[in-house]
Amino acid sequence: MEKTLVVILLGPPGVGKGSQATKICSQYKLTHISTGDLFRENIKNQTELGKKAQDIMASGALVPDELVLSMLFDRIEKQDCKTGYLLDGFPRTLAQAQSFDKKLKPTDNLIVISLEASDETVVERISGRLSCKTCNRIYHKIVNPPSQEGLCDHCHETLYQRPDDKEEVVKRRLSVYKTQTKPLIDHYKKLNVLKTISGEHSIDKVFEDISIVLASTTGEKV
């Protein structure tokens, strides 16, 4: 029977989830589903769910779980998800994870990859970021500095630090992440689908480690 690979990617901000998601999806032909994009698409296309979400957001309230889940469940029914998909930014809560469990089919092969890095690594990575307001390029003070200090290589605009990237804010985001994710990690451990991967290494090395894990679960050769 044809198995559908379903990958959930967990990890704190700054651990490199975005780069790994792109690599995994291209290597394993998975559809990349980010809940942020789902929202934007539904609103842009003015679907029933999108309109509902828009009204709720306009009122200043948080979009309820059921709405997020409905958008997601709609999305994974589409043809391009039949061969497999990767969830980015979902689930965020144990309740979401449990609803998603119920939606899984016997032919779905669920793997949850938790990318981990120390607080120091994450804080250093994010708080060193410099962004360009004009072209959105991102630099890093140490790892990827612009050739002229403080100026974008591309458009020579003065680089700035996004408020979200300031050290105190990163620390707060991290602590929120940990509180939110701990129950998820425990949940997936119990289901025996959790794979922990160190995100401390280079993008290529981390991807290699992920590939080994995916190959051993899918029975494919690396």
Ligand SMILES: [Zn+2]
């Ligand atoms: Zn620029």
